Amino acid sequence: MGELTLHLGDRAVTCDVEREGDDVVVRAGGGTHRVRLSPLGAGVLRVRMGDRSAIATVARQGERWYLHLEGHTLEYRVASGERRGAPRPSGAGLVAPMPGLVTQVLAGVGDSVTVGQPLVIIEAMKMEHVIRASLGGRIRAINVRSGDQIEGGTVVVEMSPAEGAGGSAP
């Protein structure tokens, strides 16, 4: 009846979801799972799958869904249909893994850098995080300045792979 794609970190899973009576049948990657969900209120659901039964906790904020079940915690985004609307930064974009304060920018646009070279320093929750060049190449753009407060997932530096590195760039 419907197809949706779950984005779990850097993994995308496309599922076919169908209702059959009280069950939801989810087909993904060759496997079929028959799930029965009974809301118990307050973001809590009873989950039945085959002869297993467990309690799940769910929450949603904007595009992000959260699920806790049997010790697993999932954070995911959902797109209807096939891999559509998956905002993935390009391989040569360096992403801040966390929100924080940019304390130093150590490179400039046009600089040639080597793999592992520190480019930007971010501070959050008393930790310093160094964003390093993921490949050897040239800096195409730097999207932050020292003193900027940035969100997690911000593309801070964009790079072009060095010539001759052909094929290795993602």
Added chain:
Amino acid sequence: MRKVLIANRGEIAVRIIRACRELGLAAAAVYSEADRDALHVRLADEALPIGAADPRESYLNIGRLVDAAGACGADAVHPGYGFLAESAAFATAVRDAGLTFVGPPPEVIAALGDKIEARRTMERAGIPVIPGYAAPDASDGALTAAARRLGAPLLVKAAGGGGGRGVRPVERLDDLPEALESARREAGAAFGSSALYLERHLPEVHHIEIQILADREGTICHLGERECSVQRRLQKLIEETPSPFVAPPLRARLAEAAVAAAEAVRYVNAGSVEFLVEPGGQFFFLEVNTRLQVEHPITEVATGVDLVKWQLRIAAGESLPREPVVPRGHAIECRIYAEDPAQDFAPSPGPILALREPGGPGIRVDSGVYEGWQIPVAYDPLLAKVVAWDRTRPEAIARLREALRRYVLLGCRTNLTFLQDVVGHEAFRSGHTTTRVIEQHFRGWRPAVPDEIVAVAAAVAALGEQDPAILVRGAGGDGGRVPPRGEPQAFQDPWEGVGRWRMGAGRG
């Protein structure tokens, strides 16, 4: 002593509030602008604003804290851990304001807080120290020369640091300049002193600390060890007591050295003497933490001694009992951090959309958060600690695993899944945990997500799109209306009213 100002935040402020209440003392909290809605603010008898989110404007601001204590009529100040807990200047300012500082005298804090001076004191007292180079005001040149003599691997440490902060590992001497520069920068910002020293990075060691209590009359008692070897980024992750590695003769030698260290500086109040112990049993003094430790609860549940209450009692002039402390059973603590273990433990602040902390026999949770709160970016990512106690180590591990499995925290990334994997790993279960256990066994760790969990996630998304009420706290199947007390709650078929629904748009 009637009223205690707690110069801290988070779970430790909550912990101290509880101890004050139990002793019949009033507890006054302080808060920065980022912590206006924090749990410790809600639980204290009163709460005073002390400034901006930046710790230098609030929790590290001695003047504002002492003023707050004066303004609310507190007669004592408890510093907690971190922030100003090991600041001799703060202890002095509190004393000069005519208030009682809940901790050692400022002179003792100063002598032990300067890690370079502390190393030298312990050396004089005959306690072995880690091979290294520690000289006051060492220049980069002197440090580089010493590093060549000592050889890699080394640790660059800040004299004003401690507890894993201000430490840079140097695997190859080529990395020394960058390590010195970044350590000086962080140390200057975090500790107000950029003095550095070097210690050999001992490859496979156990990190073991002895808890001590000392009263003003010079009675010093030790309360057993804590094994703190499971660390990430040189910060502790899991602690336990007793250490599965420490046999009774070594335990006695460590306790003896800890008491000697305390005597050497005329220690008063609670403290921990930390040692690095090599697999062969050779041990080295690391540092004395002149404060309550994050991991103090495991000692409390194993000994039955309430360390925070004893801190307050000693500060008020009470003497320690003479009978020795006899620990029983096994206690393990896991620190719950807002961080992403799959991304090099990057901090992950965010909202807490759902929270269910575990409980039950033998489980203690010291938490500083609540559902609906936004975790601030400005502070340490520690959210809570889970402590499991049982008769034996395997039983304590089983309790802990089950507690971690039940622990629900949605909205930010946490290390809850990671901790389950660590605690369940053979390397931890065998008890042969050294400070390298995480990098040896969990490099590149990713959470295993079984297909059926993904299937449930898909089903939840499908159902939630149709009926968002299932996701909202307090809004079961009744459209958000909470039935008045006594009114029977009709069973609502979640599929009723949904009809024939379909996923996605324009497909069928």
